[in-house]
Amino acid sequence: MKENGYAGTSMRHIAAAMNMEAASLYHHVSSKEEILRELCFGMAQAFNTAIEEVNDIYFNAEERLGMAVRAHIRQLTANLDASHVFLHEWRHLGIPAQSDFKKLRDNYEQSFRAILKSGEEEGVFSDADRKFAVLTILSALNWVVSWYKPEGEMSAEHIADRLTRFILNGLKKETT
Amino acid sequence: MKENGYAGTSMRHIAAAMNMEAASLYHHVSSKEEILRELCFGMAQAFNTAIEEVNDIYFNAEERLGMAVRAHIRQLTANLDASHVFLHEWRHLGIPAQSDFKKLRDNYEQSFRAILKSGEEEGVFSDADRKFAVLTILSALNWVVSWYKPEGEMSAEHIADRLTRFILNGLKKETT
DNA sequence: ATTGCACTAACAAACGTTAGTTAGAAACAT
């Protein structure tokens, strides 16, 4: 599905990947879209619970941001195919599911924004447009999916560290 | 095509969007893939010529990076649909076209890396992993396509300015 | 008269999905 997109992946492809016939899939799911729904919402909820855990353990904003980034990268790289679907193929959901999905995404972004806000209150982050900043940060994180290779030289944790440093540099109040 | 993906967009859809019948398209193109090729390669070349122009006018690295970012954002936002195809749908190209396309992408990234390199030589950028840095920067830029609304409050130039500042902060040598 | 650009009609292949069947495992009463 990562390579051919939702529309380009037939039930017969999916079935073949599970050593089945296409019709047999309907014993487990009720439609093609349900597979997409399950994938998208499963991932969305995993991301949300991960960041909520981070925000519950109360450290300072800088540390929390690092933890959130690390959790995000870990989640993304744990299953690259599912992550790709989560990031790109949710457009193919029906209208009702799509708006539910967007709510979950907004929730996640909101949690990220909360970290930036407390960073500003602590006086360590510059008070830029938070919404814009979070979108930019998540962009940088999410793109990892499209070039990360598990067998490559960079581990997920290594990537997370680098990104965290880069982002913190970008956010920090200039101390000139 | 942005909404339904390459496989989900039929020749009849495309034709309808041009007030034509599907068969009539074959008077202008030889196959569905050729449309994709034209789009992808057209965009790729536009990006490449844009950054080469920036690199020809010889300013310092910091300014050149700003100009490159601005050019990139301008190109992206000029045609959001084409940009989406350029960024995501090139996977559907055949194997020969796909590797040519990747070469163009590499070229572009190479030009970006060149800017970072001269920034390091000028002593204003910290010497991090350039390849990684460029990927992260382009990630942040490219994601703009997925949330930018032309009728929204943020102009393309405004976005480019903000991003440039964010990126420069992230790259600059810490002057502690 | 030729060419350019659109059309209609049709093609085989692939699509998501439904219906009906079958082999084996689980649960049950005798």
Added chain:
DNA sequence: ATGTTTCTAACTAACGTTTGTTAGTGCAAT
């Protein structure tokens, strides 16, 4: 323990659509 029923998870066959594409036709401008 055995025989009977129910459930599970796979199957084959087929359905009506839609897909990308080709062939042949007609009209308008050069």
